[in-house]
Amino acid sequence: MKNIILLFLLGSCLSACAQKNNQNPYGLTIVNDYRAYHTDYKINPDHELVEIKKAIPSVVLDIRYATKNNFMQQVMYKQARAFARKPVVEQLKKIQAILNKKGYGLKIFDAYRPYAITVAFYQKASDKNFVANPAKGSKHNRGCAVDLTIIDLKTGKDVPMPTPYDSFAPEAAPHFENLPPAVIKNRDFLIATMQANGFKVIYNEWWHFDFNGWQDYELMDIPFEKL
Template sequence: MNSSLLVEVDAHALQVEIDLIYAGADNLAGTPIYQDPRCLLHRDAERCLRMASRLARQAGLSLRILDAYRPPYAQLLLWQALPNPEYVRDPTLGSHHSRGVAVDLTLIDADGQPLDMGTGFDDMREQSHQFFADLPAAVQRNRLLLLGIMLSAGFQPIASEWWHYELPDAERYPLIDDGSIRPANH
């Protein structure tokens, strides 16, 4: 177990909002996946998230964290709900979320309202792809603003999800199975 590699994201210190989607039932699996609602990341990713939060605040915005570290059991449940490798990584390969180096997030304005990104989180359609062209200019600007913030903070995007960012060379980080995090009534 490498749980010492994980740190809890302190929403107050980082001035971010944490809304872990998989702690509730309104997600692609249709059931709560996380019993433990702590938002955890690898130390390296948490440092980059601190920078991303500072950059968002410079633009008068904040980050809303939708998912971070994902235990392997959770990756398996998501794969069972949507076994499509374009959107959910096969758990036998190991999710970058299960390495603690991936974060799903969006931008929110000063009133706590999310910026329009054209689709919701976990909307597994082509419209959610990072550079889907057939979206209004305002949506494109919002996505590009998030992209610029996250790239500047040391993260990289993936092609199929505008909300997903991860550290470069994520494969070099070990998979982490934090035994203190158990499934939600599964």
């Protein structure tokens, strides 16, 4: 009986949410109603957006979009927090354990990103190849993408990579070869570790990893402060 009531509530909430989504110029279904989202993950816990730092306390956060140190050169997030769907966080926890045994750790730049932020990025970005098209939405909007690098646990410093985070340079591509061998080794180590544990790097950003199975999750537009 409890499940039947929850399903009824979910249907009602999603119906109300869908009416709002008719206003989306691309015809996308975007969950922007917290009640609908809350009811949904109570039925399916995998749909919950989990705060990464709470689940993996040893992770380092460098949430650039909560600062002006980003390609937009303005604060985009009101809070310096990182969320991802529950299965995504579970895989990140496994990866952190693997890295720790080798003297490394994860540093996360970004994870779940509300859809409204994706729209703002696309409007301002000088190179549209490096930002998601709001006509399709982003894996970040689904809580199924993470932007990250690795740090050396002994020094606490970032391991050298081909480019800084959010670089639009050609060197940011994960298969770019005209680089120092040590940098290629670091990049390939990160990519191999992530791809062996449920993620796939995208074609033009060595730091961006999509979760395998992202198709099972809806686009979201709920701000951090409501989560």
